[in-house]
Amino acid sequence: MSFNEKMVCLSDACIDVSYGYTESASDKEIGPHFLRITDIQNGTVDWEKVPFCKIAEERIEKYLLKEGDIVIARTGNSTGENYAFKGNKRTVFASYLIRYRIDETQFNPFFVWYNLRTNRWNDFVKSVKGGSAQSGANARVLGRFEIPKFEIRKQNKIVEMLQNLDDKIANNNRINKSLEEMAQALFKSWFVDFEPVKAKMQAIALGNDPQIAAMEIISGKTAAETQNFADVKYDELRTTAVLFPDNLVESELGLIPEGWGVKPLSKIANYQNGLALQKFRPKNENDYLPVVKIAQLKKGVADSEEKAASDIKPECIINNGDVVFSWSGSLMVDIWCGGKGALNQHLFKVTSDQYPRWFYYYSTKLHLENFQRIAADKAVTMGHIKREHLDQALCTTPKNDILTGCGKIIGDIVNKQIKLRIQNMSIIELRDTLLPKLLSGEIELNAD
Numbered sequence: 001m002s003f004n005e006k007m008v009c010l011s012d013a014c015i016d017v018s019y020g021y022t023e024s025a026s027d028k029e030i031g032p033h034f035l036r037i038t039d040i041q042n043g044t045v046d047w048e049k050v051p052f053c054k055i056a057e058e059r060i061e062k063y064l065l066k067e068g069d070i071v072i073a074r075t076g077n078s079t080g081e082n083y084a085f086k087g088n089k090r091t092v093f094a095s096y097l098i099r100y101r102i103d104e105t106q107f108n109p110f111f112v113w114y115n116l117r118t119n120r121w122n123d124f125v126k127s128v129k130g131g132s133a134q135s136g137a138n139a140r141v142l143g144r145f146e147i148p149k150f151e152i153r154k155q156n157k158i159v160e161m162l163q164n165l166d167d168k169i170a171n172n173n174r175i176n177k178s179l180e181e182m183a184q185a186l187f188k189s190w191f192v193d194f195e196p197v198k199a200k201m202q203a204i205a206l207g208n209d210p211q212i213a214a215m216e217i218i219s220g221k222t223a224a225e226t227q228n229f230a231d232v233k234y235d236e237l238r239t240t241a242v243l244f245p246d247n248l249v250e251s252e253l254g255l256i257p258e259g260w261g262v263k264p265l266s267k268i269a270n271y272q273n274g275l276a277l278q279k280f281r282p283k284n285e286n287d288y289l290p291v292v293k294i295a296q297l298k299k300g301v302a303d304s305e306e307k308a309a310s311d312i313k314p315e316c317i318i319n320n321g322d323v324v325f326s327w328s329g330s331l332m333v334d335i336w337c338g339g340k341g342a343l344n345q346h347l348f349k350v351t352s353d354q355y356p357r358w359f360y361y362y363s364t365k366l367h368l369e370n371f372q373r374i375a376a377d378k379a380v381t382m383g384h385i386k387r388e389h390l391d392q393a394l395c396t397t398p399k400n401d402i403l404t405g406c407g408k409i410i411g412d413i414v415n416k417q418i419k420l421r422i423q424n425m426s427i428i429e430l431r432d433t434l435l436p437k438l439l440s441g442e443i444e445l446n447a448d
Contacts, residue, residue, distance in 0.1 A: 043083055
């Protein structure tokens with residue numbers, strides 16, 4: 001990449017470079033937010049998960065982040081990971097982060113930050129960090145990275161274009177978070193707590209209409225409010241309510257809806273383990289599949305860090321919409337939307353010929369917390385679960401008509417999530433294609 005403009009070192013673009021605050025994090029709101037390396041993922045922060053810390057007021061100014069401050073991880077595998085502070089939370093930064101406060105008379109801070117989201121930055125970090133397991137880099141070394149010094153109006157125009165794309169990604173993520181919360185709440189209400197069934201039982205005991213009682217639970221609306229629904233929506237709601245039985249019976253899981261069954265996860269879905277893909281390297285550099293390990297599952301994208309042969313068995317190839325469950329290390333389950341890839345060992349591809357995707361996805365998530373406890377209790381370097389734990393994880397299984405009827409609601413929510421996530425992948429690809437071209441001057445923008 002060539003630059004026509006003058007290049008300036010990152011440290012020379014700053015009015016201050018500082019190391020962070022050393023303190024223990026707390027879930028309790030005992031002071032400002034405490035931003036750590038682990039809170040930064042792919043240049044974003046989930047503020048609901050950022051802890052707090054105790055700090056004396058006379059010291060807080062030294063570590064308080066301001067709008068446009070850039071923090072960069074300086075140690076371990078996360079060296080180089082970075083975040084540009086948006087200024088919407090009272091926040092101090094932790095000791096393994098370095099803060100670069102940009103000279104705003106010369107640079108738009110977010111223009112500088114976008115330079116730190118490029119492959120040029122990634123290559124630079126790889127070249128300067130040491131080779132040990134806990135390698136890292138200090139402020140002086142990272143500060144040598146060069147930034148093109150465009151005219152400020154040109155910087156602002158570039159930032160505006162890239163932020164518009166990032167805002168669209170963030171908005172889709174917010175929508176998806178709400179959709180996920182809705183789907184999980186419905187699944188728990190209908191298939192774990194059996195609230196429509198219990199509502200019917202209570203209504204019958206009081207001499208009321210059980211279908212109306214179930215409709216209230218399913219819709220989250222009062223009976224009077226449901227009367228205002230359009231005829232089609234009202235009929236769909238009543239049809240769904242009718243599907244639920246009006247009695248609970250004893251089972252090995254305790255009381256469950258009459259007519260429902262109990263099965264372990266291993267009988268609900270097939271959990272196909274991935275391959276030791278170091279044994280399946282591509283035969284040529286143009287015909288391959290990106291390897292999906294736990295790291296890629298966390299990122300949500302097949303980033304081609306490692307490559308595998310494209311002719312591995314189909315059961316170990318994943319595509320958008322496949323459910324993937326990491327059973328070792330960082331246990332998590334997700335619906336994959338990161339493109340076609342080869343599934344590495346320690347990951348399950350979850351499928352079923354009998355049950356819909358939404359059902360085995362949320363059934364697996366239902367047991368995830370317990371699986372994580374099992375893995376954490378193992379006295380090994382990398383905790384994991386075994387197939388026997390899938391055999392022991394019991395779930396209630398409703399009748400097919402309920403799966404079909406409820407699938408129109410929960411299944412549609414899941415499909416919307418997948419659509420938005422795939423849309424985000426397209427926006428990210430566009431942004432990442434534009435990014436180096438804008439920053440190198442290959443694409444010229446009118447700064448007026």
